[in-house]
Amino acid sequence: PGVGVFTLSADTPRALRRNLRLQAVDVAGRTGEELARLCWTSNRSRAALPYRFATAADGPEELASRLFAAAELETEYDEHTAAAEEPVLAFAFTGQGVQYPRMTAGLYEGSTVYRTFLEEASKALQPYTVTPVHEAILAGDPVVHRTGTTQPALFAVQYALARTLMELGVRPAAVVGHSIGEFAAAVVAEALDLADAARLVAVRGAFMQQLPExxxxxxxxxxxxxxxxxxxxxxxxxxxxxxxxxxxxxxxxxxxxxxxxxxxxxxxxxxxxxxxSHAFHSPLMAPMLSRFERVASRIPAGRPRLPFHSTVRGRLLTPGEELDAAYWTEHICATVRFEDAITSLCDRPPTHIVEIGPKPVLSNLIRRIGAAREIPALGVCRNEDSGLRELGELLAHLHQDGLDPAWDTFYPEAGKQAVRMPAHAFSTEWRSWHQQLTTAAPAPRPAGSPAAAHGVAAPDRVRQGVREAVATVRGGRHDELDDALRFYDDLGFDSVMLMELKYRLEVRFPELGELSMPEMLSSLVSVESLIAYLSEQLIAAVAR
CATH class of the missing domain: 3.30.70.250 (Malonyl-CoA ACP transacylase, ACP-binding)
Known part of the structure; x- marks a missing residue:
């Protein structure tokens, strides 16, 4: 419940930075209990404009820090970083060797959606396994390294990860699978149903384990x-x-x-x-082939509904090609032609490749393949502790690049409550009208008035006080400050410096009491705008 993905967008880089600062100040004053609701509100209430910011966080302090940091990165958002069309994704399913006890345990504990799909896959495998697969995984039992358990366990994890992402609106336009990963890829591509794939995977793993080591x-x-x-x-x-x-x-x-x-x-x-434990994809697998083919022949052949880049053929399957008993039998001894399959995938390249497995291993391989070198390869899990945070980071990355996820699925029910957020701050630099107001000069204050008691006229007092406070925080002499200097762009202020400036102004102008940072934020453009704001506040305080 404490994890969320905060999103913000604008029509220009400058507008995005301006609103990042506005939101950062608001977030800094929030409690941890509000985080998920705040993030959910940001996902729903903000239009997805071309320049986007998104980040996962599990606390308001971290989120505020990320917002401030992003606002200060001048080169992070420019005319080249606008989200274009919606991303085109490919799923790459890992092979054997990435398994480990308690893989995806953090996601199982943190995500109801993932938990549901892992248990669904475990139930489909139940007729062929002694212990339910999800229980064997979560128990931390080293049995997951035995081929008869490894292959069903990896299949269950990959199926659950892929279905979870698809529920979140992360849907593949093509699939590729490394070795055992082709079975989950075939289910996602609708060439196999879950029950048939579970049977093939379980029998395949059992027969391999029975071979001599x-x-x-x-x-x-x-x-x-x-x-x-x-x-x-x-x-x-x-x-x-x-x-x-x-x-x-x-x-x-x-x-x-x-x-x-x-x-x-x-x-x-x-x-x-x-x-x-065994020499997979080698001639030593031959003794199991006839037994496996008899089982596979009772499974209906299927044609993928998504582009299926086969690591057996090393190319895209043609529309008429089926994944049948002959294919799955050949799959056992055949060379895994992963480089060829990825090169084939890049004939019509996706914008992103999402690795589906309990830890990223294919991503490094993909980056070494020339055709795919420039395509971002993203993982869902890094280790057993990976959970909602890592899933949120993937969604944030894809959202910044143009994807609009099904955000509701990410949050628990308690997190789906709207909260009030600061309104979008629009630029005040240009107006479509100009009106000169003529007002009478204010009458001089009596000598005994509160403002006169300070010995300095209110505007001059504020100007001197603001300059001295700014100089104390930033360093340098106050009489060398130009009122036109901007806090972020010219003076290099960050969130910590702004909070120190607020404190020093409260000490210098005690009659104002505690200043509200959200209210001050629109005036923290330049020294001049801050002087104007505090002058108004001081006059109002004296009048009271």
Whole structure:
């Protein structure tokens, strides 16, 4: 309940900075209990104009600090940062090896939506697992590293993450999956339903776990042609994955891998053995193929409704191609052609790639692939503590780039209550009319009046007091200050300096009592505007 995503937009960078300052002062005076309601109100009550600010926060102090910081970044918002059309997103689903005990536990505890979808996937897998998958994950049981549990657990997490994002309005225009990740990708693309995918994944993991151990995988810097030549002489080794430039994985018999490793290191190519229980995507998987195909043949073939960039084919599936028993069987031993699939995805590039998995690993690979190097790759989770905060950060990033999420889904019911916020501050630099008012000069005050008692006429007293306070906070001499200097742009004031200035003005003008920062904010443009504001307040106080 204490996490929110605060949003603000304007039609120009300058207007955005002006309103960031206005909101920062208001937020600084809020309580933690108000944060979610304040953020929800900002999501609903502010028009989504081209220049946008969005940030996740779990406390008003942090939010105020971020607002002030963004307002002071002159280069952060310019004519090149306006949100254009709505983002076009692709989902990239991770493969085996990213699992860990209690993965996504923070999100399960913090998000009702995610909890619902994880339990839905766990229920679909229940006929094939001893312990409900979500319970095995959350218990912190190292059993999640055993292939028979790993693959169903990863599938459940990926399904729940993808469905949660889709409920939040983050919908993919295309999908790609690395190895086991293709099953959740197929569900999102509507080529498999949840029940059928759960059965395939559970059976696949169980059959792999039953294979003899003793195989391994080796991450190398070898180029694809070089890797193919090396495995040609080793029938028990295959090219497990082509992940990107200098990221080739070999898979197979441990002894054969050692021989290949020695050859590669003689050539100066670094190799890293991977910690796996079996040699996935290698000839050592062959003994399970016929058993798996019999199960897969009872699952209806499906055609993806979304562009499906296959890591088996290394390209976009054509409209008539099906994900059938033959495809899922070939999938077991085939090379994971991830680089080719991402390159294919970039033939019509998305604006963003969202990695769907319990921690980001594909994002680093994607950044190394030439066609995708400039596309932002964003993750949902970093570790077991990742929760609403990280989910909110993803939504904030996408909203700044043009997405309008389904904000209501992000907040609990208690957070969906409107609160009063400062009105949008419009520029006062230009007016479409000008009217000169002629007023009589004010009558001189009697010698015994309160203002005269200070020994200085009120306007001069205020001007001197403001200049001295500003000089004390900023440094320098007060008689060298020009009243036209602007607090933010010329004098370099930030939120801390403004609060100190407020305190010093209260001490210098005790008859005004405690000054209201939200009321003062519109006058904190220049020294001159602050002098005018305080002069009016002082006259009103004396009149009382």
């Amino acid at each position: 003793g195989g391994g995988m080796l991450a190398t810097r070898a180029r694809p042609a070089e890797a193919a030549a090396l495995v040609a002489d080793e029938p028990t080794v295959g090219v497990g994955a082509l992940n990107g430039p200098g990221a080739t994985v070999l898979s197979g018999d441990l002894g054969a891998l050692e021989r290949i490793r020695a050859k590669l290191e003689e050539r100066g190519l670094m190799c890293t053995p991977l910690r796996v």
